[in-house]
Amino acid sequence: MQQRNNTKQTSNGAQGNQHETINPSILYYGTPVIILSTLNKEGSTNLSPLSSSWALGDCLVLGLGTQGKAYENLCLHSECVINLPDASMWAKVEVLGRTTGSSPVPEAKRHMGYTYCHDKFAAAGLTSERSVQVTPDKIAECALQIEAVVEHIRIPEHTPYMAIVEVKAVKVHAHTRLISEINRIDPEQWNPLIYNFRQYYGLGERRGENFRAERI
Numbered sequence: 001m002q003q004r005n006n007t008k009q010t011s012n013g014a015q016g017n018q019h020e021t022i023n024p025s026i027l028y029y030g031t032p033v034i035i036l037s038t039l040n041k042e043g044s045t046n047l048s049p050l051s052s053s054w055a056l057g058d059c060l061v062l063g064l065g066t067q068g069k070a071y072e073n074l075c076l077h078s079e080c081v082i083n084l085p086d087a088s089m090w091a092k093v094e095v096l097g098r099t100t101g102s103s104p105v106p107e108a109k110r111h112m113g114y115t116y117c118h119d120k121f122a123a124a125g126l127t128s129e130r131s132v133q134v135t136p137d138k139i140a141e142c143a144l145q146i147e148a149v150v151e152h153i154r155i156p157e158h159t160p161y162m163a164i165v166e167v168k169a170v171k172v173h174a175h176t177r178l179i180s181e182i183n184r185i186d187p188e189q190w191n192p193l194i195y196n197f198r199q200y201y202g203l204g205e206r207r208g209e210n211f212r213a214e215r216i
Contacts, residue, residue: 037081037136038073051195069101078150079134083142087202143175
């Protein structure tokens with residue numbers, strides 16, 4: 001049997017951590033789950049759970065597969081809604097995660113166990129809600145909803161089966177229970193659903209705050 005080559009690292013006299021070089025099959029290292037609303041060709045709304053996104057100002061970057069319905073829809077209609085479920089909604093997200101709006105189901109997805117679903121709101125027990133500035137519907141049960149428009153779509157040469165989508169937020173909706181004061185979200189009231197190496201988590205206890213927290 002081949003021995004593992006562990007490297008012991010020490011710093012400032014503290015006990016060193018043991019590290020091992022690995023080649024993980026997934027790198028979902030803990031990000032908030034979103035449910036992306038996009039517009040189907042006939043005008044209905046498709047829902048796609050995503051685990052790859054980040055925001056900087058009013059710019060949001062989404063990562064999604066090119067075989068999915070969300071990518072197809074965004075290429076045809078450049079509007080969407082980023083719905084953020086809280087940790088209690090993990091089972092509804094998991095229901096959506098087994099479905100696709102593409103018919104016929106792409107071969108790769110069929111082998112992974114995906115099934116076609118046209119009305120994903122009904123399948124997951126969610127309620128559609130008309131958006132204010134974009135065409136796809138929002139999800140009423142999601143306490144944070146971000147209406148957005150697509151600014152740029154890029155397919156990396158090194159990963160041609162994935163798309164990087166840049167969108168601009170044009171309207172943000174927050175449930176009143178999350179609002180601490182005008183234009184402020186109370187982080188004590190917001191418990192996002194976290195996708196951590198294909199496991200669902202909420203947040204742990206508060207540890208502290210960034211030095212800029214009171215200035216924003």
